[in-house]
Amino acid sequence: MYALQVMKNTTINVRSFGWILAIVIPMLVYFLIKQTPHNYAFQHFLIIFSIAAIMWMFRLVHESIPPLFIISATMILGIVPADIALSGFISDAFFLTFSLFGLAAIIIKSGIFKRLSIMMCLNAPQNSTRLQFFLFLSGLGLSPIVVAQINRLDILMPAYKETIKAAKLTDGSQAATSLLIAMYAGTIFFSEIFLTGKTSNIAIYSLLPDEIRHQFTWAYWLLATAVTAAVMLIFLFLLFRFVYKKQTIILDRNILLTELQKLGKMTELEWISIFSIMAFILAIIISSFFRIGLCWLAFAILFSLMTYGSLSVEVFRKDINWSFLFYIAGIIGMMHTIQYLHIDSWAFQGLAPSVDKFMTNPYTAIVFIFILVFLVCFILGTIPTTVLLFPLLLPYVHSDIITPWVLAFVILMAAEAWWFTYQSTYQLYFDYMNQQEKFDKSAIVKFNRCYGLIRFIALLLSVSYWKYLGIL
Amino acid sequence: MKRINALVLIFLILIFSYLIIADIKKPKIFVVHSYSPEYLWVKKINNAINSKLQDKKYVTIHYFYMDSKHHPEKNYLEKVGKKARDLIYSWKPNVLIACNDDAQNYVAKYFVNDPSINIVFCGTSADPSIYGYKNAKNVTGIVENIPFDAAKQVFLSQFPQFKKVLHISDGSTTSQYVNQEFLRYKWQPLKLTGSFLTNDFSQWKKHILGAARYADFIYLTHYHTIRDQGRYVTPQELIKWTLANSPIPIIGSFEFFVADGGPFAVTVSATEQGEVAIKLALEIIESQKQGGEIPIVQNKVIGISSRQPRFNHDFPHNKIQGIYYSFARESGRHYQDDNKSI
Numbered sequence: 001m002y003a004l005q006v007m008k009n010t011t012i013n014v015r016s017f018g019w020i021l022a023i024v025i026p027m028l029v030y031f032l033i034k035q036t037p038h039n040y041a042f043q044h045f046l047i048i049f050s051i052a053a054i055m056w057m058f059r060l061v062h063e064s065i066p067p068l069f070i071i072s073a074t075m076i077l078g079i080v081p082a083d084i085a086l087s088g089f090i091s092d093a094f095f096l097t098f099s100l101f102g103l104a105a106i107i108i109k110s111g112i113f114k115r116l117s118i119m120m121c122l123n124a125p126q127n128s129t130r131l132q133f134f135l136f137l138s139g140l141g142l143s144p145i146v147v148a149q150i151n152r153l154d155i156l157m158p159a160y161k162e163t164i165k166a167a168k169l170t171d172g173s174q175a176a177t178s179l180l181i182a183m184y185a186g187t188i189f190f191s192e193i194f195l196t197g198k199t200s201n202i203a204i205y206s207l208l209p210d211e212i213r214h215q216f217t218w219a220y221w222l223l224a225t226a227v228t229a230a231v232m233l234i235f236l237f238l239l240f241r242f243v244y245k246k247q248t249i250i251l252d253r254n255i256l257l258t259e260l261q262k263l264g265k266m267t268e269l270e271w272i273s274i275f276s277i278m279a280f281i282l283a284i285i286i287s288s289f290f291r292i293g294l295c296w297l298a299f300a301i302l303f304s305l306m307t308y309g310s311l312s313v314e315v316f317r318k319d320i321n322w323s324f325l326f327y328i329a330g331i332i333g334m335m336h337t338i339q340y341l342h343i344d345s346w347a348f349q350g351l352a353p354s355v356d357k358f359m360t361n362p363y364t365a366i367v368f369i370f371i372l373v374f375l376v377c378f379i380l381g382t383i384p385t386t387v388l389l390f391p392l393l394l395p396y397v398h399s400d401i402i403t404p405w406v407l408a409f410v411i412l413m414a415a416e417a418w419w420f421t422y423q424s425t426y427q428l429y430f431d432y433m434n435q436q437e438k439f440d441k442s443a444i445v446k447f448n449r450c451y452g453l454i455r456f457i458a459l460l461l462s463v464s465y466w467k468y469l470g471i472l
Numbered sequence: 473m474k475r476i477n478a479l480v481l482i483f484l485i486l487i488f489s490y491l492i493i494a495d496i497k498k499p500k501i502f503v504v505h506s507y508s509p510e511y512l513w514v515k516k517i518n519n520a521i522n523s524k525l526q527d528k529k530y531v532t533i534h535y536f537y538m539d540s541k542h543h544p545e546k547n548y549l550e551k552v553g554k555k556a557r558d559l560i561y562s563w564k565p566n567v568l569i570a571c572n573d574d575a576q577n578y579v580a581k582y583f584v585n586d587p588s589i590n591i592v593f594c595g596t597s598a599d600p601s602i603y604g605y606k607n608a609k610n611v612t613g614i615v616e617n618i619p620f621d622a623a624k625q626v627f628l629s630q631f632p633q634f635k636k637v638l639h640i641s642d643g644s645t646t647s648q649y650v651n652q653e654f655l656r657y658k659w660q661p662l663k664l665t666g667s668f669l670t671n672d673f674s675q676w677k678k679h680i681l682g683a684a685r686y687a688d689f690i691y692l693t694h695y696h697t698i699r700d701q702g703r704y705v706t707p708q709e710l711i712k713w714t715l716a717n718s719p720i721p722i723i724g725s726f727e728f729f730v731a732d733g734g735p736f737a738v739t740v741s742a743t744e745q746g747e748v749a750i751k752l753a754l755e756i757i758e759s760q761k762q763g764g765e766i767p768i769v770q771n772k773v774i775g776i777s778s779r780q781p782r783f784n785h786d787f788p789h790n791k792i793q794g795i796y797y798s799f800a801r802e803s804g805r806h807y808q809d810d811n812k813s814i
Contacts, residue, residue, distance in 0.1 A: 019476065022483055037759060040499055044530075076495060077491070077495060079529070
């Protein structure tokens with residue numbers, strides 16, 4: 001809904017320009033590519049892709065529509081076999097995301113986090129640092145369980161609002177901003193640290209070679225990202241220590257108690273939510289140690305919830321983000337199509353010597369990839385950049401310099417170092433929320449820009465650790 | 473907002489028009505087979521073509537079967553050839569793949585130097601120049617010659633006791649060309665003692681029953697147009713009678729001989745014919761070349777096909793040499809008497 005809202009808010013002139021380009025650019029591509037010796041499939045995929053790219057760039061339609069357009073057009077024209085174009089729909093990524101969406105739907109529906117946040121606020125010490133820590137930790141704790149960052153914001157926004165309300169803080173005040181940033185940092189910043197921290201991780205994971213996917217279980221992914229996470233945590237601690245200094249916040253216990261009373265006794269759905277979270281944590285442990293596909297364990301949990309009737313048909317229909325699921329499936333199919341048609345090697349053919357120059361050691365490779373992703377994000381936004389650049393850069397990965405997983409991780413990290421809000425999906429959420437309730441969004445933007453640099457440093461500092469683990 | 477809606481409408485109209493036009497302009501291949509789809513030779517060619525097209529879903533393919541083995545009459549062939557040509561005129565394929573001689577004679581040769589279509593021929597035993605393919609701007613293909621050199625080597629090493637060869641086949645167009653090849657080939661140290669062609673079953677029987685007078689073994693090529701007083705004799709029926717009544721052993725030159733019950737064959741590869749034909753067709757489509765720019769290819773692959781225990785029965789003094797047995801097994805051309813290739 002928020003994405004649509006923002007789409008509507010994009011100025012008419014920009015959208016008109018975008019639609020004109022969506023008509024003109026494919027024609028240009030057609031006339032240019034017609035002169036080349038490429039075959040029918042290659043030529044027409046580039047035309048179709050140029051249409052989708054313009055749609056993405058100018059946010060002309062909901063982000064899930066361009067990949068669906070690509071799938072349908074490639075199927076109509078027979079550009080690749082159906083098992084390639086539709087590979088996203090049979091991928092582990094699709095089922096894992098689907099299962100996690102189902103889990104998130106139950107958690108959101110149950111409102112358990114509102115109850116937990118009120119209970120914790122009632123027992124929390126009356127200072128901003130502890131509350132920041134509480135909100136940060138809640139976001140961090142949700143990251144591996146609730147895969148969509150927007151869903152995590154959906155869950156924690158009520159907790160943040162309750163805290164602000166009970167503390168009688170004004171929106172935009174330094175104390176309120178510090179709490180907002182803490183919630184935001186926990187919810188968003190460590191998304192790449194967990195395999196199931198965001199949908200792009202799962203999408204890219206599905207594009208990794210088989211042997212690497214076998215190596216990178218959920219736990220091994222966490223182990224591999226541990227140093228990066230530690231560096232980011234240290235910076236975060238310093239930021240809160242020196243920028244958002246400790247303040248006394250007095251929470252109105254009466255407001256909190258009234259809210260808690262309104263919620264009444266723990267509902268069955270809340271118990272089920274707690275059970276589901278625990279079951280998912282167990283699934284993570286089992287999948288990591290016994291190498292059973294996490295997607296199927298998560299799917300089994302979802303199946304159990306549906307069988308038990310906890311996930312009603314109505315919730316299944318309305319609260320699972322189907323458009324995003326189709327988006328993920330479509331984008332995975334699109335990536336496989338690009339690889340199948342060897343567009344990845346063609347795209348960088350002319351640039352190969354320059355790219356190779358940077359791929360001489362892990363540090364220059366990381367710097368190059370990070371900057372490239374950062375720049376492309378200005379045009380395409382975070383998710384399309386992530387999933388597009390990975391297969392395009394994969395042919396340049398030399399196992400003695402940088403491995404496919406490191407390439408994937410650097411791309412994922414760099415894509416989150418956005419500069420403008422339009423680049424990021426969940427920032428569109430903040431735009432939407434900001435239209436309803438005022439809060440200091442600029443603080444988040446500044447914070448994110450600053451954290452882009454921290455991500456970059458964290459990656460460079462991780463190189464030795466990756467070498468120690470044998471990942472590099 | 474009206475401006476946006478108008479632009480979206482224009483965009484959608486253009487997109488759908490583009491998709492429809494691009495779909496219509498998909499590369500098209502029309503395959504004309506001289507024979508019918510159940511014929512093993514045809515099946516193998518089609519399998520080779522289809523497997524190469526697995527990853528080229530944008531290529532639309534249409535098959536046409538002339539069924540000339542069941543209907544070798546000239547009237548029928550002219551009629552069915554015209555039908556195929558009419559289909560080609562209306563469907564407008566980019567490439568016509570014509571398999572075996574009747575398809576060249578009654579269909580493909582009418583399109584020589586037609587700038588709107590390219591021809592890829594395969595399975596032709598005749599010299600391509602008789603169809604006007606020599607120096608044609610739009611023709612390429614693969615010829616199908618009996619692998620005489622390889623066959624002779626196999627005969628000499630596998631059956632050293634055999635010296636005299638007798639060729640027997642039906643009287644089809646293809647067999648006429650094959651016969652010319654037989655007569656031209658230098659068989660030394662073996663000796664070709666006769667080459668009989670007939671479409672009549674009683675004549676066939678006569679040639680088979682008297683074969684021992686001429687030769688040590690029969691080298692059999694085609695046998696699919698034989699009639700018994702007007703009745704079509706099925707290949708299986710014919711081979712069953714022939715094997716039961718021949719006074720000397722028989723070796724085939726196509727895999728279908730073994731599939732129909734025969735003991736051993738040194739074969740032309742139908743798979744090679746199909747693979748090369750589709751490769752040439754795709755080269756024409758993808759590189760936008762004219763057929764005449766791509767040289768005609770000579771068939772290179774031979775196959776060995778065998779059947780047990782029939783082989784031991786017909787050749788009691790010979791055991792299939794390991795290399796031939798392995799080759800036949802590896803290429804899926806070794807048959808057991810349940811008629812399954814393994």
